[in-house]
Amino acid sequence: MYFSKSKYCEFKKCTKKAWLSKYKPEEKKEDATALAIMATGNEVGDLAMGMFGPFVEVTVLKEDGRPDIAKMEERTKEEIAKGTEIICEASFDYNGLYCAVDILKKTKNGYAIYEVKSTKSHNKPEYVWDLAYQKYVLTQCGINVDGAFLVHFNPDYTRGEELELDKLFIASDMSEKIEDVNVEEDLKEAEKVLKNESEPVVKFGGSCRKNNHSCPYWEYCSKDLPTPSIFDLTSLSMPIKAKLFYSGIKTLDQALNTKYADNKLRKLQMLCAKDPDFVHVDKDGIREFLNSLSYPLYFLDFETMMPGVPLYKGNECFKQIPFQYSLHYIESEGGKIEHKEFLAESGKDPCEDIAKRLCEDIPQNACVLAYNADFERGKINQLASTFPEYKSALIKIAENIVDLETPFKHGHYYVNAMHGSTSIKHVLPALFPSDPEFNYNSLEGVHNGGEAMSIYPQIAYMNEEDAQKTRAELLAYCKLDTLAMVKIWQKLVEICN
Known part of the structure; x- marks a missing residue:
């Protein structure tokens, strides 16, 4: 059996997910956000290699770009034989159980293993499983594992002029926690499950969907559920939905007599499930x-x-940095719809330019509509606290912001096509079904916020032609968002008239 630390953690989370990865990988659906997180994790791993000083990295790639595991294992043995202090991507294999250690650090009694994660926290169970698996493999290969650590971002770090790796990262000792994990028993069970070509039966649970992010196999696993099912009910945790499902409440309308119908938006969603043509307008x-x-x-x-990783002075880890905005505006009732936009230069801190342009582009007396306005308001207040010269103007803009999501969140308008969500990505197609003008998939290059945040920093490293093309794609995407807001506002006016 071939196994890796990622496959081991996948099995620990969900046996069916591990089975599907082996037998039905084509059913996996990764979203742009998940891919962006993965790419960030790789960058952070590369950066952390230098946290203890000089190191030797043993990565060897084949012509197709995949790791040459056999050569990496050979190089690892050579570096250990030399007594190398720090080995990165140190690779080990024990009867098909493979792992690459992010950082292998020599100690008096053997080697300590360091797993690098792009996170501020070290409390997730999968981090413990990951390190426990690595220790097991290395021990079987004859390495005395003298400590297991999780390297993660320091939540209290604020960047100065230069990035300080010794302050950016924290190594949390997980040596005791991993002792509670019985890797050998887990692997026996995994081998039994993965040798069986029959798909395992696993109940729906918390790992299927969390914080609005679904398991990449959710679409496959839920294909036989009624549409909509209880799992589509808004503003309820996955464990509660699973409990309802296994108690016999499998469709939304069946939940009408439960306490969960007390929430107005959920009740409207349930009523629409009972009668798909039901329209609620207040x-x-x-x-x-x-x-x-x-x-x-x-x-x-x-x-x-x-x-x-903080890119600019004064930034902490995972700080949200605005780099672009779009503005549609109407000066007076019945006036023409006009447009302004701004996209900061990539490769430098965009915040001051954003702050300055906002003050120039938005009059102090303007009523500013934003969708999910707490986000825009929060970013503007953040800019106000950072740049005193623009503070008063920015605070005034923030005070004048009104949330366009309000009538939908308050249940003043609801139709079945909203699927329990008041986000603009659900409200827009519900109000304008099949309107090609708002087909984000027809845009070139950038189709969602995840893609936008991934591609913007890359512009600094592009040639002029590619940079101009990418900037145009970002501007088109953001412009469509504010145009959509205009259309939603116009639709609300039309409903009332």
């Missing part, structure tokens, strides 16, 4: 919202990046 509620708006009316949307 004109008084919508009108009250519209009456709170005034001209000039500005529609604002930011794009941000959230680098784990």
